[in-house]
Amino acid sequence: xxxxxxxxxxxxxxxxxxxxxxxTAEFEEKTAHELMSLGFAKPVYNIESQNGYSDLPDDIPGxxxxxxxxxxTMEDLRSINNITDIEGIxxxxxxxxxGYLNKHPA
Numbered sequence: 001x002x003x004x005x006x007x008x009x010x011x012x013x014x015x016x017x018x019x020x021x022x023x024t025a026e027f028e029e030k031t032a033h034e035l036m037s038l039g040f041a042k043p044v045y046n047i048e049s050q051n052g053y054s055d056l057p058d059d060i061p062g063x064x065x066x067x068x069x070x071x072x073t074m075e076d077l078r079s080i081n082n083i084t085d086i087e088g089i090x091x092x093x094x095x096x097x098x099g100y101l102n103k104h105p106a
Contacts (some may be wrong), residue, residue, distance in 0.1 A: 003029065005034035005043070006042040006043055008022065011038060022064055024044055024088035024090070044088060055072065057074075066086065068088075069086045
């Protein structure tokens with residue numbers, strides 16, 4: 001089944017998901033369309049746009065969003081003061097990224 005990237009417009013409380021406004025995630029197409037039809041999310045366009053080479057690890061959370069924001073190296077990422085300023089990255093994904101950076105020091 002196809003998957004779709006969505007950005008949450010508001011927290012989908014009461015329906016079993018723990019996301020905040022601004023968080024971006026990939027869902028099965030049916031679930032993504034349901035969340036969008038209920039007004040909780042919108043589709044993310046150009047998520048695959050990589051703008052060339054990136055040495056970000058494949059397993060870093062939010063990798064596609066980071067690359068789409070022209071953050072292509074770990075050095076670029078470490079220089080950002082507020083990760084949630086990146087479009088599509090909310091508190092949850094930012095927390096996962098910070099955790100990743102803590103486990104993989106420079």
